[in-house]
Amino acid sequence: MTSTYRVNDDGVAKARALIDSNQYDLDTEWGDAAPSTEDENGKIDRDGYDGFGEWHLAVDADASDDTKDRFGFPYGDFHRVVRSGLIAAKQRAxxxxxxxxxxxxxxxxxxxxxxRA
Incomplete structure (x- = not known):
């Protein structure tokens, strides 16, 4: 079954706010920066699925609420925007x-x- 993604306005707004406050990583490869399963679970434990979701650019309208599957296209490491994460999200999309x-x-x-220019 194919996911039916829509843009996650909360995720986009958070990414923009982080960029505006200079909270970004320009150099780390996404494979090194992408959150691990343990990092994801810790984020959910601390901030719930809403807090987890705002680190993603998309929401799957067909996925169940309060599941990791509901969110797609992560862009950061739960601390800052990772440029390579944005590139990976763009390419996958x-x-x-x-x-x-x-x-x-x-x-x-x-x-x-x-x-940053």
Missing amino acids: AQNGHDAVEQAADELLDHLDSV
Whole structure:
């Protein structure tokens, strides 16, 4: 079954706010920065699924509430935006035909690049 993703406005807003407050990592590869399962579970324990979800650019409308499957396209390490995470989200969204999510990631990359320029 294919996920039906829509842009997660809360996630996009959090990413933009983090970028605006200089909370970003420009250098770490996404494979090294992506949160582990333990990190994800700790985030959920501390901040619930809403807090976990705001670190993702998309919501799967068909997934059950209060599950990790509800959220897709992570962009940060629960502390800051990771540029390589935005790139990975954009690429995966493009490969899977999630145009709105791809556009959201692209706009955040443009914003990040303009802030750090």
